[in-house]
Amino acid sequence: MTYIESFQFYLHEYGKGLRTIEEYVAAVLVLERWYIHREGHEFNPDLITARDLHDWVSYMQTIERLAPATINKRVAAIKVYWSFLVQHDYSTLDPTQKVRMKHISPLEQAPRWLTRTKQDKFLHRVEKEKNPWKRARNLAIVQTMLQAGLRTSEVVSLDIKM
Template identity: 30%
Template sequence: MEIQFLDEFKTFLMTQRGLAETTIKAYEYDLTYYLEWIEKEGLKIEEIGPKDLDRYVQYMRKEKNLEAKTCKRRIAAISTYYKWMVREGKLKNDPVYFIELPKAPSRLPVYLTEEEMEKFQEIFEEEAQKRPIIGARNRALFMLMMFGGLRISEATNIKESQVTVRDGYPVMVTVIGKGNKERQVPLNEDISRALLAWMETKKALKDDDDLARKYTRKTKVELQSEFLFPGRNGMQINEYTVQMKMKDIRKKHFPDKKLTPHKLRHTFATALFRAKVDIKTAQELLGHSSIATTQIYTHVEDEQKREAVMKLGKKKN
């Protein structure tokens, strides 16, 4: 069964909602999964009611053993699709409006501790020494995600024109976030140095045919990419490449940590609260549309309270 009006819906997600290509693909995947169930049940999408959707939720939870969080995400995609269909006059009612979604358990975000952040940084410093070109790129990219809180899609799509340079040093990046919303992210000294080293290396690639071919298998003319972090094809680095790099780091250095590129964003947010940054400023730096999303990182305060209480009653030497 094909998704009705798929191209129109994807255009709406891109132009009206400002969603990234990867997010739109996730919507398409969730809708395809839903339509497969509809076909299996012998139903039609225009005939679906709240009771049918309740059964679909039960199917995901009990037969497929999906977590509540995954179920909520898939229902959210379906809801967006139905609302769009109703708005466009292609459907009369949105059945999702009447169902009760499963409640996902509250979980603290996974993040790197201060010691682990230092270790993570050292890993890329060592790589930059061993592999001057790719290592310099990886160091700048991953430092930007950890010390700037960028999502993987935001980091891989950054262009050189989005980097503000003052007195020869990168000091800020303009990030295009969800919904095409812009935010300014200042760069600390560590990111600035790493980014400067990479930008100088990238310039050398553009000026030297032999170096360009060795790194990208392209000539310097073919390498005139606007993207700050190009992959081997001269275009922006693929998100999958970044994810696989992180997977390799986790396996070698953090085997007990569920470390992904997005966990670096959690690390940045946690570090902000650890540094006593007010929640409104943290919200702006992270690009959260709702302050409620930012509040999940207040777990740092709970951790500090626990440490303070644990110190009570300790005997002094």
């Protein structure tokens, strides 16, 4: 029985759902493939270091451009995997202890921009307004948002006092 098969059995014994087991195993396999591609030799859990895991997280962030939530799910799965390995004497050290989950607050997330096509569609809908006063007002608001990069909440809080 391989480490993966033993890990699946371990997760099943601890009452994890089928979907959770699949995701945990998939995360381990992704790490294994990345490691084999990078190092050029077989994956041996006892040879993995915290630096390797930090490099893997960095790879997921910069090269794969994965969302923080996806990276955190994979890191959590790897932490459970190494707990299993240490508990069953497949590995002597747990390199995941030095790997932290990524804490991303909504304020730290990069703003999302509309593509040029979506901007055009948005402006087209505003221009369809039949009431000329509302059309001019809405167009001014939308253009202000698009050109200045303002969020809806920022436009709402604008004060037009002269």
